[in-house]
Amino acid sequence: MNQKSVKSGVLFAIAAYVMWGLAPMYFKALNEMAAPEIMMHRVFWSVPVLFILLLARRKLGQVIVAILAPKILKTLLVSGFLLAVNWLVFIWAINNDRLLESSLGYFINPLINVALARAFLGEKLTRLQGVAVAVVFIGVVNVLVAYGELPWVSLVLAGTFSCYGLLRKKVAVESMPGLFIESLFMFPFAIAYWIVVQPEHSNLLTNDIELNSLIVLAGVITTVPLLCFTAAARRIRYTTLGFFQYIGPSIMFVLAVGVYKEPIDSTKIFTFICVWAALIIYVYDLLRVYKQAPKI
Template sequence: MNDKSVKAGVIFALAAYFMWGIAPMYFKLLTSVPALEIVMHRIVWSVLVLCVLLLIRKKFKQIFTAIRDPKVMIILAISGALLALNWLTFIWAVNNNYLLEASLGYFINPLFNVFLARFFFRETLSRLQFLAVLVALTGVMYLIFTHGQIPWVALALAITFSVYGLLRKKVSVESMPGLFIESCIMLPFALLYWVVMEPSSGNMLSNTTDLNIKLVLAGVVTTAPLLCFTAAAKRIRFTTLGFFQYVGPSLMFLLAVVYYQEPLDSARVVTFIFVWSGLLIYVYDSLRIYRKSRLGNYK
C-alpha cells in the first residue's frame, strides 16, 4: 500500500470511530422505540440512502459483478447478519443504560482483531503487542470473576464486529456497494417484521414529524460510519485498524460516566485500568514499529 492510501485509511478510520463514539446520543433520543424496531428502520432507510449514493456515484456495475460471485454473496450474507446482530445489541445496550458495558466491548474489540489478523492474515505480533493483549484480557477476566457473570453485551459487540471487519476485508468489494448488498440481504427480514408484527413506530402517518425525522436519519447514522470503516479496512493493516477502535469507546465511556452518569463500580474501574494499560503498551509499540519501518530498520 502506498503512503497516500494509508493516509486516506487513517482519516476514514478516525471519522468512522468518532461518529460511532457519539452515536449513543442519537439513539438516546429514541428510547421510546424498541431496539428491534430501530434496527428495522436502520435497515430500510440505509437501503434508500445507499441507493441514492450509488446512483450519484455510478457504482451499480460493481454490485452486479459481486452478485454474480456466489462466494462473495455468501460472505456478505454472513457479514450482514453479524452487522444486524451488532446493531441490535448496541441499541439495546444504549437504551437500557448499558452504555458503559458497550464501551468496554469496543475497547476489547482490538483483542479479537489482533488474533484474527494473526491467524487469517498472517500479520506478526511483537512481544509488546502480545503483552498488551494479555494485560487487557486480564482486565476482562477480572470483571468476569468479580461479578460472577460474563459481560455478554461487551463480548457480543466485540466478537460480532471483529468478525464483520474480517469478512469485509476478505471480499474484493468496495465499501458502499458491499454495504448496499448487505443491507439488501437484510431488507426482506426487516420488511417482513414491519408488515407482520405491525410495530408501533411502523405507521409513519401516525408518528410525530419529529419521530419520523429521527427514524429516517437512522439510515444516515448507520451508513456514514460504516462506509468510512470499510473504506479504512481496505487501506490499512487489520491490526492498525484495531488501534483506532479506541477512539469510539473512549467517547462512549465519557458519555456514559460524565453525561449519562451510569454507575462505575470498583470492579469496572480495575477492568478499565487494565484495558487502558494494554492500550498504552500497544500504542507505544505500534509507534516504535512505525518509526523503525519509516527509517527502513525494522526487520
Template sequence: MNESSQPSTVRAGSLYAVLAYGAWGLLPIYWKFFQQSSPVEVLCHRMIWSLVFLTGILLVQRRQPEVGVLLRSPKTWRLLLVTATLLTCNWGLYIYGVNSDRVVETSLGYFINPLVTVLLGFVFLRERLLRGQQIAVGLAAIGVGYFVWQFGAVPWIALGLAFTFAFYGLLRKVVAVAPLVGLAVETLLITPLALMAVSYWQVTGVGHFGESVGLSLLFIGAGVMTSMPLLWFNNAAKRLRLSTLGFFQYVAPSIQLMLGVFLYREPFTPTHLVTFGCIWMALAIYSATSLMQRSRSV
C-alpha cells in the same frame, strides 16, 4: 502515500477521521430517542433506510454495476450474507446495550475490539503475535476476568460487540470488495427480512413508524447516521496511513464512556476502573508494539 509531503491531505484525512469516530462515539445519544421502540424495530429500520441512503449514493457515483458483479458471484454474496448477519447482530446488540442503560459496557466492547482482532488474526490467519501483543491480549483477558470475578456476571454485551465486529472484519478481509459497495450488498441481503418484520408490525398495530412525524424522521435518519460515518471513514482511510488512522479508533469508545458516566450517570465502580485500566494498558502496549514494528519494517 508519504504523509509528510502532503500536509493538506493529512489534515483533510484527520478531519474525516474525527468526524467518523466522533459520530460513532455520539451515536448513543441518537439511539436514546428510541426508548419507546424495541431494539429489533430500530435495527430493522436502520437496515432499511441505510439501504435507501446507500443506494442513492451508489446511483450518484454510478457504481451500481459493481453491485451486480457481486450478486452474480455465489461465493461472494454467500460470504457477504455471513458478514451481513454478523453486522446485524453487532448493530442490534449495540442498540440494545444503549437503550438498556449499558453505554459504559458498549464502550468496553469497542475498546476490546482491536485486541480481539489481533487474537483472531493469530488463530485463523496464523499471523504471528509479537511479545507486546501477547502481553496486551493477556492484560485484556485479566481485565475481563476480574470483571466476571467481582460482579459474578460476564460482560456479554461488551464481548458480543467485540467478537461480532472482529469476526466481521476478519471475513471482510477475505472478500475483495469496496467498503461502500460491500455494505450496500450486506444491507440488501438483510433488508427483505427487515421489511417483512416492519410490515407485520405496522399491520398488527405494534409498529411505531408513522406514530408521529418526529419519530418517523428519526427512523429514516438512522440510515443517514449509519452511512455518513462510514463515508467519512472511507475518505480518511484514503488519505491516512493505517498507523495514523489506528490512533483515531479509540475516539469513539472514549466518547461513549464519557457519555455513559457523565451524561447518563451509569455506575463506574472501582471494578470498572480496574477492568478499563487493564484494557487501556493493553491498548497502550499494543499501539507501542505496532509502531515499533512498523518503524523497523520501513
C-alpha cells in the same frame, strides 16, 4: 499500498470512530422505541440511502458483479449477519443503560483485531501485543469472578465487529456496494418485522415530525460511518486500523459516565484500567515498530 491511499485510510478511520462514538446520543433520542423497532428502521432506511449513493456514483454495476460471484455473495451474507447482530446488541445496550459495557466492548476490539490479524492475515504478533492481550484477559476474568457472568455485551460487540472487519478486508468488493448487499440481506427481515409485529411507531403518519425525522435519519447515521470504516479497512493494515479504535469507546465512556450518569463500581473501574493499560502497551508497540521501520 501507496502513501496517498494510506493517508486517506487514516482519515476514513478517524471519521468512522468519531461518528460511532457520538452515535449513542442519536439512539438515546429514540429511547421510546424498542431495540428491534429501531433496528428495523435502521435497516429499512439504509437501503434507499445506499441506492441513491450508488446511483449517483455509478457503482450499481459493481453490485451486480458481486451478486453474480457466489464466493463474494456468501462472504457478504456472513458479514451481513455479523453486522445485524452487532447493530441489535448495540441498540439494546444503549436503550437499557449499558453504554459502559458497549464502551468496554469497543475498547477490547483492537486487541481482538490483533489476534485475528495474526490468525488469518499472517500479521505477526509482537511480544508486547501478546502482553496487551493477556492484560485484557485479566480484566474480563475480573468481571467473571465479581459478577459470576461474562460481560456478554462487551464480548459480543467486540467479537462480531472484529470478525466483520476481517471479512470485509478479505472480500473483493468496494465498501459501498458491499454494504448495500449486506443491507439487502437484512431488508426482508426488517419488512417482515414491520408487517407482522406492527410496532407502536410503525405508522409514520401518526408520529410527529421530530420523531419521523429521527427515524429517517437512521439511514444516514448507519451508512456514513460504516462506509468510512470499510473504506479504511481496505486502505490500511488491520492492526493499524486498531490503533484508531480507541476514539469511539473513549467518547462513549465520557457520555456514559459524564452525561448519562451510568453507575461505575470498583469492578468495572479495574476492568477498564486493565483494558486501558493494554491499549497503552499496544499503542506504544505500534509507535515503536513504526519508528524502527525503514522510511522510503
